[in-house]
Amino acid sequence: MIKDWMTSIPKGEICLRDDRKKTTWNATIEPFLMSKYLITQEIYSEVMLTNPSISRGIQKPVENVSWFDAIKFCNALSESSGLNKYYHVNVENESVEIIQGANGYRLPTDAEWEYSCRALSESVQYGVIEDIAWYERNANGTTHEVGLKQSNEFGLFDMLGNVWEWCWDLYDPDVYGSYRIFRGGGWSDDSRGCLASNRRRSHPTYAIDDLGFRVARS
Incomplete structure (x- = not known):
C-alpha cells in the first residue's frame, strides 16, 4: 500500500524563514518522493506490531509517536519493502545517522x-482552511481519517492540520541541543497555527496526541 502512496515532488528552490531567530535562507530541493497521506494507524500497526495512538481508527493518522519512533518505523518499513535502511540507530546513546547511498x-x-506543503504557491495556506485542514474549529477535538480534505497542487493531503509532522532536521543545536522540527499544525490549533511557514520543535522522545509523520524517499 505505501508504495502506491508515494508521489513525485519536482526539483525546485524555496526561501525559508525562522521568525524566532529572524533569519532567512534558500534551499535547493532535489526531486524526491513523498507519501500523499500521513502514516495511518493501520500501516504503523502492520509494520511495528503496535499502535500508540490515543484517538483510535485504522485510517486515522498514527499519533503519540516520538521522532525516534518515526525513525524506527522508516527503517522497519524499508526492510519490509526490500529496501536499504536509511538510518543507522545507535541504541546506547540514541544517536541517528544517515546511511549514505541508502534507498x-x-x-x-x-x-x-x-x-x-506550499506546492509552488506563495501562500502559507494552499487553499481555504475549512477545505484543506482539520483544525480547532472543525475537528471536534480529535483526529480524522486521512485524505478527506482537499489536497494541494502536488496531490498531498493533510499537509496542514490533523496532526503535526516530524521532520528530520535539528532545530537549533546551539540552543536546543537534540530538539527536532515538526511542521503543519494539528487538530487543536487555530487557523494561524496551520501555516506552511510555522515551525515547532521538541525533544526527539516527545510524543503527544496531535503529532505524527509522513515518509519520503530520495
Missing part, C-alpha cells in the same frame, strides 16, 4: 516539507 524510507527534511 529506503526516511523523514522529509524541513525544507522538503515546506516546499511540498
Whole structure:
C-alpha cells in the first residue's frame, strides 16, 4: 500500500524563514518522493506490531509517536519493502545517522516539507482552511481519517492540520541541543497555527496526541 502512496515532488528552490531567530535562507530541493497521506494507524500497526495512538481508527493518522519512533518505523518499513535502511540507530546513546547511498524510507527534511506543503504557491495556506485542514474549529477535538480534505497542487493531503509532522532536521543545536522540527499544525490549533511557514520543535522522545509523520524517499 505505501508504495502506491508515494508521489513525485519536482526539483525546485524555496526561501525559508525562522521568525524566532529572524533569519532567512534558500534551499535547493532535489526531486524526491513523498507519501500523499500521513502514516495511518493501520500501516504503523502492520509494520511495528503496535499502535500508540490515543484517538483510535485504522485510517486515522498514527499519533503519540516520538521522532525516534518515526525513525524506527522508516527503517522497519524499508526492510519490509526490500529496501536499504536509511538510518543507522545507535541504541546506547540514541544517536541517528544517515546511511549514505541508502534507498529506503526516511523523514522529509524541513525544507522538503515546506516546499511540498506550499506546492509552488506563495501562500502559507494552499487553499481555504475549512477545505484543506482539520483544525480547532472543525475537528471536534480529535483526529480524522486521512485524505478527506482537499489536497494541494502536488496531490498531498493533510499537509496542514490533523496532526503535526516530524521532520528530520535539528532545530537549533546551539540552543536546543537534540530538539527536532515538526511542521503543519494539528487538530487543536487555530487557523494561524496551520501555516506552511510555522515551525515547532521538541525533544526527539516527545510524543503527544496531535503529532505524527509522513515518509519520503530520495
